[in-house]
Amino acid sequence: MGFIQNTQVVLASRPVTDIDPKTTFRKQTVSLSDELGPNEVLVKVLFVSLDPAMRGWMRDVRSYIRPVRIDEVMRSSDVAQVIKSNSPDYKFGDIVRVTCGWQEYAILTPSEDMVKIKTFPGVSPSTYLGVLGPTGLTAYFGITDIGEIAKKGGPNCTVVVSGAAGATGSVAAQIAKHVYGCRVIGIAGSDDKCDYLTKELGLDVALNYKSKTFFKELCVATPKLIDIFYDNTGGDILDGCLRRIAFKGRIVVCGAISTYNEAVPKGPAYYSALITQRARMEGFIVFDYAKQYGKAIEDMSKWIKEGKLKSRETIVHGIENAPDALVKLFNGDNTGKMLVKVADEETRSML
Amino acid sequence: MGFIQNTQVVLASRPVTDIDPKTTFRKQTVSLSDELGPNEVLVKVLFVSLDPAMRGWMRDVRSYIRPVRIDEVMRSSDVAQVIKSNSPDYKFGDIVRVTCGWQEYAILTPSEDMVKIKTFPGVSPSTYLGVLGPTGLTAYFGITDIGEIAKKGGPNCTVVVSGAAGATGSVAAQIAKHVYGCRVIGIAGSDDKCDYLTKELGLDVALNYKSKTFFKELCVATPKLIDIFYDNTGGDILDGCLRRIAFKGRIVVCGAISTYNEAVPKGPAYYSALITQRARMEGFIVFDYAKQYGKAIEDMSKWIKEGKLKSRETIVHGIENAPDALVKLFNGDNTGKMLVKVADEETRSML
Numbered sequence: 001m002g003f004i005q006n007t008q009v010v011l012a013s014r015p016v017t018d019i020d021p022k023t024t025f026r027k028q029t030v031s032l033s034d035e036l037g038p039n040e041v042l043v044k045v046l047f048v049s050l051d052p053a054m055r056g057w058m059r060d061v062r063s064y065i066r067p068v069r070i071d072e073v074m075r076s077s078d079v080a081q082v083i084k085s086n087s088p089d090y091k092f093g094d095i096v097r098v099t100c101g102w103q104e105y106a107i108l109t110p111s112e113d114m115v116k117i118k119t120f121p122g123v124s125p126s127t128y129l130g131v132l133g134p135t136g137l138t139a140y141f142g143i144t145d146i147g148e149i150a151k152k153g154g155p156n157c158t159v160v161v162s163g164a165a166g167a168t169g170s171v172a173a174q175i176a177k178h179v180y181g182c183r184v185i186g187i188a189g190s191d192d193k194c195d196y197l198t199k200e201l202g203l204d205v206a207l208n209y210k211s212k213t214f215f216k217e218l219c220v221a222t223p224k225l226i227d228i229f230y231d232n233t234g235g236d237i238l239d240g241c242l243r244r245i246a247f248k249g250r251i252v253v254c255g256a257i258s259t260y261n262e263a264v265p266k267g268p269a270y271y272s273a274l275i276t277q278r279a280r281m282e283g284f285i286v287f288d289y290a291k292q293y294g295k296a297i298e299d300m301s302k303w304i305k306e307g308k309l310k311s312r313e314t315i316v317h318g319i320e321n322a323p324d325a326l327v328k329l330f331n332g333d334n335t336g337k338m339l340v341k342v343a344d345e346e347t348r349s350m351l
Numbered sequence: 352m353g354f355i356q357n358t359q360v361v362l363a364s365r366p367v368t369d370i371d372p373k374t375t376f377r378k379q380t381v382s383l384s385d386e387l388g389p390n391e392v393l394v395k396v397l398f399v400s401l402d403p404a405m406r407g408w409m410r411d412v413r414s415y416i417r418p419v420r421i422d423e424v425m426r427s428s429d430v431a432q433v434i435k436s437n438s439p440d441y442k443f444g445d446i447v448r449v450t451c452g453w454q455e456y457a458i459l460t461p462s463e464d465m466v467k468i469k470t471f472p473g474v475s476p477s478t479y480l481g482v483l484g485p486t487g488l489t490a491y492f493g494i495t496d497i498g499e500i501a502k503k504g505g506p507n508c509t510v511v512v513s514g515a516a517g518a519t520g521s522v523a524a525q526i527a528k529h530v531y532g533c534r535v536i537g538i539a540g541s542d543d544k545c546d547y548l549t550k551e552l553g554l555d556v557a558l559n560y561k562s563k564t565f566f567k568e569l570c571v572a573t574p575k576l577i578d579i580f581y582d583n584t585g586g587d588i589l590d591g592c593l594r595r596i597a598f599k600g601r602i603v604v605c606g607a608i609s610t611y612n613e614a615v616p617k618g619p620a621y622y623s624a625l626i627t628q629r630a631r632m633e634g635f636i637v638f639d640y641a642k643q644y645g646k647a648i649e650d651m652s653k654w655i656k657e658g659k660l661k662s663r664e665t666i667v668h669g670i671e672n673a674p675d676a677l678v679k680l681f682n683g684d685n686t687g688k689m690l691v692k693v694a695d696e697e698t699r700s701m702l
Binding site: 056062063064234256259265267268270274278284288 | 414590627628629633635636
């Protein structure tokens, strides 16, 4: 039996508005005994996923999941390696996707939350936090189930995606474009991201929402209005798209990153377009689709192989840098999936 | 051939915020020849319907119907009497529901918009502007189709209705309570209206939104949260109900009267509850259900006879008073349907 030094980042205080990396979080190092109880496994965290939803987990309000407690390790989806196991189902070296938060190691009892990953050449395990993880699955179910894209798809269907250069938006936009053949307009926050959207991901149009003439450009880009708006940002972009929503249009409310740091956010002023255009705004949480993950991962793996689904990662190194990286995510400094690389895989057991 | 003096109220200017009866509208009297072309009918307006939606018709924006033009007679649903007819389908004395606006007389060619009313003892023709007219039909289709009340109904289903003492709200609330057996909370703007909701309409709870502790009272009244929110008002009431929306809750966006006079309305700050609770907000326009009006009127006539559907009217006299009455509607001075009585029926032809 030995002890491992485990660096963790815990929630130190609940931010009212912006996250302050120095006061919102606190780094600590604790000793973790490597002695395992029956069926337990010890995992080493390799990658930590950073997601806009984390801002919601820090609020002490009724939500789909309990808030992270003060002094608790910050919650996150991670990819980890089993480095010691008392479970008949896991052995040294297995790679798993699991929710063990901002720390280097964790002792866990395998549950539904722990999913073994089949790694294959050319696909980093981190992909299971991005396209083939909760992020990509969110896009998949949002655009297919809530957006009902199969009903409307095709070149006469105009789809607009906000946060289109982000991890979820880029997947939703590519599915709409390359699987369902829609006209797809991606919205992002820099000209570089817009280039990425049209040149690398093949979207029809990309718009920089920071442009002074953004709404005018949106009007020009949507001559037949917007059939499906996949929204990751909320705010003025949502309002602009409400003003352009088509008859019976669908607004997939995936996220509202532009509002998450506001104490009381500004709501969509033009929501009454829902009435005049008989439109629908609907939210969802990917967890509800857990039973359909298998089919979705199969579909998306196929689309990756066919070149229909590309992805990028923005990687920060070291668990102690997770707070700064989360702030960068809210500032839109990432393209594609924002990750913290915590450690390399171990090739042989050190315990 | 003769001439009739026809008093009309026309749109004089588009209000940016509140309606000013003196400058927004203009009264005029024109001479109308009673000579009819082939198939035309001359109608005398008996009742004019006043509806929150009229505020939208005065805005020059993309909507479900073209804006009323400047100097055009203000649009409204009316009940009128045919007093001269060149149509084989209409004769003197027929009572019709029609959209001929704020005027005393009109010459019309019968179209789908003109519906002959079967009057019967104890039911005023004005009922066809209220419970059995567009107002009541709006409630019927909103609560059944958009609210999907048949899927959730019963005592474990909590329904909240804003503007519950109004013409549409009172019908939606009574259908939820007395047809589908839900727990129904009505929201209104005075204690008298609240008494009407519980004592006369039989709702479970009535809340005065002007109370300083309104949100607290809403929480107490919805211990199992809100499965269906039928919204006529928008604003803070919508936000309060978003904060209390249940898992997979439905928000029926019927209207947003509290916001119609605002140049840029305040949107619902808590709309991201749609995400966390997997909820849906959806708008609709009653016209889309035209093919199902017959069945709906049959159902509602039956419910009236069974005592399940009661209604009140607030009646103002004289077409020249329509502008003031419309302002009163926005001030919430009415209980039940707000109408202008323009004239009595004629018992024999004067032409």
